[in-house]
Amino acid sequence: MNPSNQLRISTMIRALQESILPAIRDDAPLAKEQAGLMMGHLAAMAQQDGRERDVQAREIVLLSDLGNALMTASATENRLTAQREALQQALNTGDKVALSFAIERLMAVTDCSKEFKQASASLVLAFSEAHTNLGRSWFLPMGFDPADCDLATVEQQLSSGN
Structure with missing residues (x-):
């Protein structure tokens, strides 16, 4: 047996x-x-x-969505050309580490418009909330969050894409 x-x-x-x-x-x-x-x-x-790969894939989707949104938000930022090219390459590969570093390098540039700074900050905060909630859901059985917290389960997050 x-x-x-x-x-x-x-x-x-x-x-x-x-x-x-x-x-x-x-x-x-x-x-x-x-x-x-x-x-x-x-x-x-x-x-x-058996859900580990699904959660890792969801993390890459969240990161790719952030990268794509940052590409759109930074489209008129001439001073971000090199960072945008690196981000696009990382998006094309789908490599989580490369994508993380490319986003970080784009966000580290301070010589850009106020509008981009505000838009990118909002995008990063939305990503951070989604990523954090996925992690919190993953560890929900550990009891770190109260049992009655209003948090979607991992299964719900994977099936809804939110």
């Missing part, structure tokens, strides 16, 4: 809950905390099994 990852993870969680945590002495709060964190990670792994 070859048990599934889901079965193996649920068995580990049960062992932590029923055997390991009760055996930790009261004068070892760090051990209790670490065991609790381990249970949270295992619960997250059980919920997210």
